Amino acid sequence: MYTFRELQKASRLDIDGKEIKVAVLGNCATQFFSSAVQGYAKRSGLNALVYDADYDQIDAQLLDQHSEVYAFGPDSIVIWLATDRLYEEFLDADLAARERFAESCMERLERYWHLITANCNAKIIQLNFSEINDKVLGNYSCKVTSTFTYQIRKLNGLLGEAMAGQSAVYPADLLSVQIELGQNRFYDAPLYYNAKMTVSINALPYIAKAVADVLLALDGRIKKCVVCDLDNTLWGGVIGDDGLGGIHIGELGQGHAFTNLQRWLKQLKECGIILAVCSKNNEETAREPFEKHEEMILGLEDISLFVANWDDKASNIKMIQKSLNIGMDSMIFLDDNPFERNLVRELIPGITVPELPQDPALYLEYLQSQNYFETASFAGAGADRTKQYQAELERRKLEKTFExxxxxxxxxxxxxxxxxxxxxxxxxxxxxxxxxxxxxxxxxxxxxxxxxxxxxxxxxxxxxxxxxxxxxxxxxxxxxxxxxxxxxxxxxxxxxxxxxxxxxxxxxxxxxxxxxxxxxxxxxxxxxxxxxxxxxxxxxxxxxxxxxxxxxxxxxxxxxxxxxxxxxxxxxxx
Amino acid sequence: MSREEVLEKVTGIIREVFEKDSIVVSETTTAADVEGWDSLTHLNLVNEIEMEFDIRFMLAEVQGSKNVGELITALMKHLDEKN
Missing domain, CATH: 3.40.630.30 (Gcn5-related N-acetyltransferase (GNAT))
Structure with a gap:
């Protein structure tokens, strides 16, 4: 991850391309956050210009049709209601108000969204809520509706439901940053009391990444295809040497890690990501686990393109890209072998090649932490297009038979x-x-x-x-x-x-x-x-x-x- | 680590944060002496020092230090406590 200083410097870079204007509105101090977002976006090749509204100006800016935020002409508006500030409001409220604190926060947010859509065409990037457990009733707080712990969790649930019905609202998952970093790294109490910043300076790059990922997806920069190596990537061992009974896959031992990776890949497929295979193997050998191994999660029907031969992987990936007709920058190549990864990186600019950890047990966690599959839309059950790509291959075969x-x-x-x-x-x-x-x-x-x-x-x-x-x-x-x-x-x-x-x-x-x-x-x-x-x-x-x-x-x-x-x-x- | 060594390191950090290699820092240097050193960039400086020395300043130290010397005194105290 970049450091905050690196992002601050990057925020001043000159980047080509269309300027994307982003306004940041928060009930906390957001200057550093804004410059981190601008820096992260620019580091990712997006020419972002971030306008930071003054401290705690959400209402004033959104209610006034002639406010600086609207005059700025934002493509996106980021809304950040910080939990630490809400917590103080909660404690100052009477008991009855505490009981419906989550609802009233949600009403406030929906009012903001309504004002934004009424006054401009900006997309709304809504940060969700980090958590505070003030242990006022210890663990028991979790089941008492008048505690903050109960209300803040409820609020995140209500927020998800409300956003589902709002196509102009895009979530930025602040809570998952808190979970990833842990409260000790996420929060800096002296910094909060000193400057009203509700997250530590070192947490800012992670939050900026979440927002920049959304901006990139809104700009159409998304991943569409994962190309997978097989041996020691989708299963443990080498099918050509170890044979069907010798490879690791299934619920036991090392195989479990590969099984869970396959489960995750299958979910990606169901969400519209194309899966392809690129393996140095005889085709028949490579297909065998998919056809015959009972504990494989992925089957041949999940793979849009299956390429197994002894050609170099860069050539094979280029062939896959051509068949799918998608940009190289929308492709990800998974391979356990550093040599293959470097070769592909070297020969195919634009493609993303994750530096998988040495231990296969860590593959999945690493891939998830990178957030490769940010999207700005979801087509539901119609998302899986594997069959369409497979049909396309049938067409191509037929095409060859015609004069x-x-x-x-x-x-x-x-x-x-x-x-x-x-x-x-x-x-x-x-x-x-x-x-x-x-x-x-x-x-x-x-x-x-x-x-x-x-x-x-x-x-x-x-x-x-x-x-x-x-x-x-x-x-x-x-x-x-x-x-x-x-x-x-x-x-x-x-x-x-x-x-x-x-x-x-x-x-x-x-x-x-x-x-x-x-x-x-x-x-x-x-x-x-x-x-x-x-x-x-x-x-x-x-x-x-x-x-x-x-x-x-x-x-x-x-x-x-x-x-x-x-x-x-x-x-x-x- | 001696006080002089700490000052030398802090000087390096100040030059990095305020992006000027020619900044001269002594114990009596105050924010007013350095271009760009305001309440916001001060937080940046504090964070960089905390990371470099692996310590956490107390709120009163962040707010109360009137010059570099006082910041270093606080820093030395935390370094002593660590050892």
Whole structure:
């Protein structure tokens, strides 16, 4: 972890890229915290500018529409109600008020959230509550509703429930920092009494990391895939030497640590992370434990891509990345072998290679402490896309049997839909705007509440697209948002597409549908823009390919009546 | 560790925290003598000294030290208690 001094220095670095404005509001002294957040974000490559509101100014700043915080124009507002301050309020309150202290704190927070969403478009980053056990009734406090111990725990529960219903609110888990560091390192009593700082200076980098991780996820910088080595990574021992009966996996002995790592990886998969295998082995040998070992948690059905051969791992990982069509910086490579780790780090810039501890018992704890899988959205049960990736491999195999691409595309029997945004799709639409980097013309990130607002706003025409074929359903793969800029003209505010469906006619299908929608709504012109980022070069010329005319650099327009429908092999469904 | 050695180490920390190698520190140096030394950066300095020497100042020492000499006196006391 960085030291606070390192972060203070980093907060003054010059970083390229779009400036992300963050305002910090707390009922405690937050100057050091703010500079730690700015430093941590910059160290992570995010050009953050953090505005620190004065001490205990939450109400004043949020109630006044012309306050410094609103005038700053924040992309995100961090709210920190420190437990130590709440504790004093609690003790000063009468008994009846103590009984419903958690509820009243929650009402206060919801009032803050409401003021923020009413007055600006900022996302809210809400710190949860560290704990104090004042032992006023000893251990017995835990079951007495009028104790602070009881109320602060209840408050964290209420907060989780309330945030679940607020798409603009993102948690920052302060409590888990307290747990990780322990109260002795987390808190510094003289510092609190001296300066109203409710955490120690040395705890600040950890809390700053929590907030910066959220900011990075909001900026679309998330991990999508874990590539795993097998021998001594997913199980103990070497399958090629020790055989099926000799490897360590299961509830007994050393195997237990590997089993729990697999349990965790399986959960990641269920949450939408792609699992791939990259092993130096004969393929048949490598597959054997997955197929035959009764105590393996992960099965072949959990693995999107299984690569076992004797080529170097960097080449194999590049192949995996190409097949999945995701950025290297969204991939993590797990390997127990320092040589392989260094080779991959050396040859593949951008990929994350955790420096796994020597003892496999520590793998899981280490990986969890790094918080690699921060996200700004969760699609629920639909998150697991392993089957879609496996179907993609089947398609690729089929593709090889065809002489012409047209014959192959026709054989897929593709069916597509194009519909205006609907409430059940808001979450997935927002998620795509946050995750898509490559096929994304303007890379504007939207939250679920933004999407809801746009869907209800008469100044926008919206479309989401789905695609399926005989191998399976790709689900929602593309989003188009068009804004009315005059009676006759639309502007394509957002066009993005999942790279999983590249080059099979979907691009043409999408443009046909949105031009058609524009025509049906009486528009004569469509303007469009391409905003270059380090990642979206693949769509640099797409508007011209689709028949738009370049007006100025990166700006395009299309006369709707002159549009010639583009050929494709996707049938429109209702 | 002698008082002179402690002063030398503290001088290094002060130069690091206030980011100026040319700062001259003596026992009589006060916050007013050093650019950027305010109540907030003072906390930073205290934290760095605590980490370097592995001690914890008392609240009164953090607030009450009028010059570097007094801070070092408090620091020496904690170092003695440790041994």
């Amino acid at each position: 012409s691409i047209d014959g192959y595309l026709r054989s897929l029997e593709m069916k597509g839909t194009a519909k205006p945004f609907e409430p059940v799709r808001f979450a997935r639409i927002a998620q795509l705007t946050q995750r898509s980097n490559q096929f994304n013309l303007r890379t504007i990130r939207y939250t679920e509440s933004d999407i809801e607002r746009i869907a209800d706003d008469g100044n926008y025409l919206t479309l989401y697209y789905t695609l399926r074929d005989r191998f399976g359903d790709h689900g929602l793969v593309s989003v188009v948002i068009m804004k009315k800029i005059s009676e006759t003209r639309l502007f394509v505010d957002t066009w993005l597409m999942s790279c999983r469906v590249l080059k099979r006619g979907m691009e043409e299908f999408i443009v046909n549908a949105f031009v058609d929608t524009a025509a049906k709504n009486g528009f004569e012109w469509i303007s469009a823009e391409y905003i270059p980022t380090p990642k979206n070069k693949m769509v640099e010329t797409i508007y011209e390919t689709m028949g738009f005319t370049c007006t100025t650099d990166h700006h395009y327009e299309l006369k709707v009546s002159a549009y010639v429908k583009k050929n494709n092999y996707i049938t429109m469904e209702d």
